[in-house]
Amino acid sequence: MKQESPLTSTLAFLAARKTPLAIHGAILSAFFAFLLLWSDAVFDILSRMDDKASRQRISLPEETDGMEWSIDRLQVLPGAIEVDGWAFIAGQDARESRVYAVLKSASDTYVFDTFPRIRPDVSHTFSGAAENVDHSGFVTFIPRDAVPGTGLVLGVYVEGKVLSTLQYTDRVIRGQSKQQHVSLPQPDTGVLTYAVDRCSPGDGVTVLEGWGFIEGADARSSRTLVVLQSDADTYVFDTFWRRRLDIGRAYDGHGRNLQASGFVAFIPEGAVPPGD
Known part of the structure; x- marks a missing residue:
């Protein structure tokens, strides 16, 4: 009985399995192409995790409507508060706007810059609402020692070329209420x-x-x-x-x-x- 060499057996196996291997090869090729095309963008996002936001000394307007926004993630990390989301002013070009994260305590308001992110999903959802809304994404890492420890309400401020809009969200960084020593009036249920x-x-x-x-x-x-x-x-x-x-x-x-x-x-x- 003729014995096949290991090389002959391997070639025969590859010939018999050429269709699945071709599919797997195409998948791997597409994956590596994705890495090559998006490596700069992925590296840019990951590298920003080491960057901390800077507090901005700007005057905020009164809270108004006219802004579309979403906070996708609010996370308290050991050294920073991460805020990730998107925001834009209806009818304005998102590329000409700057987004700031606002943290409001009982006694003060803190404004921080953000890093822009591309959000194609926002452009797909709000097609026609404004120009270039895929540029409405943002992420920021606020240093923990730059704000009070707890009890902060999150807001978003968008500074546009024509209009600027401030809105506070319903997201609160949990704190502890302090007991107050005040003189209470008589109960009045009428007002x-x-x-x-x-x-x-x-x-x-x-x-x-x-x-x-x-x-x-x-x-x-x-x-x-x-x-x-x-x-x-x-x-x-x-x-x-x-x-x-x-x-x-x-x-x-x-x-x-x-x-x-x-x-x-x-x-x-x-x-x-x-x-x-």
């Missing part, structure tokens, strides 16, 4: 409209989320506190602002800027004695 949408204990804090405004007043000029009262004592805590477009629409005419009437409080475990 205060409010609701508590969520009360969730767990993970070392109790989360209280809702909205409230004084009839006829400007919600942006108001400060919302949460009051917990027992038979023995009364506890007052500060809150973090949250954007509530639904309240602005539902109570149109009852006050000004009611989209700013939302709040969330993170009451730490142990701040209220057990049994109260």
Whole structure:
């Protein structure tokens, strides 16, 4: 019986399997071509993870409509806060706009620059809404030591060639509410409209989320506190602002800027004695 050499057997196997191998070869070729074409873009995105955003000293306008935006990722990393998303002003060329990330605390507002990203998915979704919206993507890495530790509301500011627009999102970097020592007035249910949408204990804090405004007043000029009262004592805590477009629409005419009437409080475990 004639014995085939290993080389002859290998060639026979390749000949018998030429169609699948051709397909696999085409897939591998396409993959390597993708790496060659996009290696610069991928390297650019990854290299920016080492870059930190710089705080910008600019005057922000009042919050307005007219902006399309999305926050795809808000992540607190060991050394930075990562914000990834897209934003553009309707009717304007996105290539001529600059996007800034805004973090708002109870006492200050922090503005940071961002790095542009190409977003073909946005161009596909908003075809005709504005020019070059595939240039509306952005990512930024805000140094943790540049802002307070917690209790920050995220906003987006787009500076366009013709118009500039600021909008705050409903994304909050979780913090802890501090107990406040204030003199409370007598309860008056005639001028205060409010609701508590969520009360969730767990993970070392109790989360209280809702909205409230004084009839006829400007919600942006108001400060919302949460009051917990027992038979023995009364506890007052500060809150973090949250954007509530639904309240602005539902109570149109009852006050000004009611989209700013939302709040969330993170009451730490142990701040209220057990049994109260």
